[in-house]
Amino acid sequence: MRIALLGHGAMGRLVETRALNQGREIGLICTSKESSLKLEELSDRLRGHDVAIDFSAGNAVLKHATACGRAGVPLVEGTTGWKAEDAEVRRVVQSLRGGFLFGANFSIGVNLFYRVVSQAAELYGRLDEYDPFIEEAHHKRKRDAPSGTALHLREIVAAHSGREVAVTCTRAGYIPGTHRVGFDSAPDQIMLAHTARSREGFAAGALAAAQWIMGRQGVFEFSEVLEEILNEVKSERRDEK
DSSP, X not given: OEEEEEOXXXXXXXXXXXXXXXXXXXXXXXXXXGTTOOHHHHHHXXXXXXXXXXXXXXGGHHHHHHHHHHHTOOEEEOOOSOGGGHHHHHHHHHHTTOEEEEOXXXXXXXXXXXXXXXXXXXXXXXXXXXXXXXXXXXXXXXXXXXXXXXXXXXXXXXXXXXXXXXXXEEEOTTOOOEEXXXXXXXXXXXXXXXXXXXXXXXXXXXXXXXXXXXXXOEEEEGGGGHHHXXXXXXXXXXXXX
């Protein structure tokens, strides 16, 4: 697998290290210095890659989706903060017959957490006395608030409860990504929580997504293909043994 990395911050560097350890090839790294590349030049540099993985910035997603589509390279989108352009990104990907796989969070643990929260929200959503709420906390360098993960959790809970779901955010120090979903009533409170101890889970999920998207066309969400990805990863591990 020949990978193009768009963005070389903490996540980009972690994906690079993990990919190289797995025997993958990194054919292109676009750092913040290359963010001003013209669309045509970026498309030219992308050609010949099997997949691109983007952990750059939300305002670059439309450009990257367009460049990848023109180059015939499927894109794994790990950046958040671009959903205002969702319709245009989808239009571009479909018009160029590209492949685009995005996710609010590529951690397999978080995506399994989504499923747990969905089941809990369905149960407690039947009872008016339980008010749902979400709390999230991250390190002070994280730009977006609420996080993309918190926004997705809010969508999940709201779909079952049929009401507004309060989200509170904390940005301080070196807090690892933490998300809590609660259901509060007069007699008791139920709290579900996920805490990321490192970014390793995000990198592993992004590389699994990269393997999955190769050769496919269309727009996909990570949770939609999680089951297939889990099965493929399990199969690969059996083969490695």
